[in-house]
Amino acid sequence: MNHKLLLPNRFKSIGWMILIPATIAGIFLISTEYEASWLTTKVFAIFNDDLFFGNNESIGGSKNFTMITTDVTNTLVGLLFIVGGMMVSFSKEKREDEFIANLRLTSLMWSVWVNYALLLLSLIFVWGLAFFNVMVYNMFTILIIFIIRFNYLLYRSTKSMADDK
Amino acid sequence: MTNRIKVERAIHNLTQEDLANRISVSRQTINAMEANKYVPSTVLALKIARVFAKPVEEIFFLEDKD
Numbered sequence: 001m002n003h004k005l006l007l008p009n010r011f012k013s014i015g016w017m018i019l020i021p022a023t024i025a026g027i028f029l030i031s032t033e034y035e036a037s038w039l040t041t042k043v044f045a046i047f048n049d050d051l052f053f054g055n056n057e058s059i060g061g062s063k064n065f066t067m068i069t070t071d072v073t074n075t076l077v078g079l080l081f082i083v084g085g086m087m088v089s090f091s092k093e094k095r096e097d098e099f100i101a102n103l104r105l106t107s108l109m110w111s112v113w114v115n116y117a118l119l120l121l122s123l124i125f126v127w128g129l130a131f132f133n134v135m136v137y138n139m140f141t142i143l144i145i146f147i148i149r150f151n152y153l154l155y156r157s158t159k160s161m162a163d164d165k
Numbered sequence: 166m167t168n169r170i171k172v173e174r175a176i177h178n179l180t181q182e183d184l185a186n187r188i189s190v191s192r193q194t195i196n197a198m199e200a201n202k203y204v205p206s207t208v209l210a211l212k213i214a215r216v217f218a219k220p221v222e223e224i225f226f227l228e229d230k231d
Contacts, residue, residue: 099203100192161181161196
C-alpha cells in the first residue's frame with residue numbers, strides 16, 4: 001500500500017497532545033470571546049482588511065504586504081488545532097496496512113460528504129453575521145468529523161475482533 | 166467474494182494474530198476478511214495462499230453477486 005502521505009506513528013500521540021489543549025482553548029475562546037492582550041503582536045500580512053477586525057493603523061482600508069499589529073489569539077489556537085488535527089488524522093497506525101488504509105479513505109470520503117451536507121444546510125438556513133461563525137467552524141469540521149469517524153470504525157473493527165476469538 | 170481463511174487457519178493451527186504477523190498486517194484485517202467484510206488486495210491474497218501453501222483459488226472464491 002502507498003503510505004507516502006502519512007506521518008510516522010509517533011506523530012499521532014504528539015498530535016493528540018496538541019489537539020486536546022487546542023480544542024479546550026478553542027471552546028474557551030468561543031464561549032468567552034476572550035482575547036489575550038499579551039498576544040497582540042506585529043505580524044506580516046500578505047493581505048489585511050479591517051471589515052471585521054479593528055486595526056487602528058488603517059481603519060476601513062486594506063493593506064498588502066505589510067507589517068500589522070493585531071491580536072493573534074484566535075490565529076494561534078486555530079493553527080494549533082489544525083496542526084494537531086492533521087497529525088492525529090494522518091499519522092500511521094501502529095500497524096498500517098491495506099485494510100486500515102481502506103478504513104481511512106472511506107472515513108475521509110464520509111467526512112467530506114457530511115461536512116458539505118452540513119455546510120449546505122447552513123448555507124440555506126443560516127443568515128446574517130451568524131454565517132460568519134459557520135465559516136469559522138467549517139474550517140475545522142472536516143478534520144473533526146474524519147477523526148471521529150475513523151476512530152469509530154477502528155474501534156468497531158477491534159471490538160468485533162474481541163467478540164470473535 | 167468469500168474465503169476459507171478461518172478453516173485453513175484451524176488446519177494449520179494458527180491464531181488470527183499468528184497469521185497477521187506472518188503476512189505483516191493488523192489482526193483487524195484478518196478478522197475483517199474472515200467476516201467477509203473486506204476483500205484483500207491481490208498481493209495480500211497471494212501472501213495468504215503462500216502461508217497455507219495452496220493456490221489462491223482454493224482459499225478465495227467468487228460468489229454469484231461478484
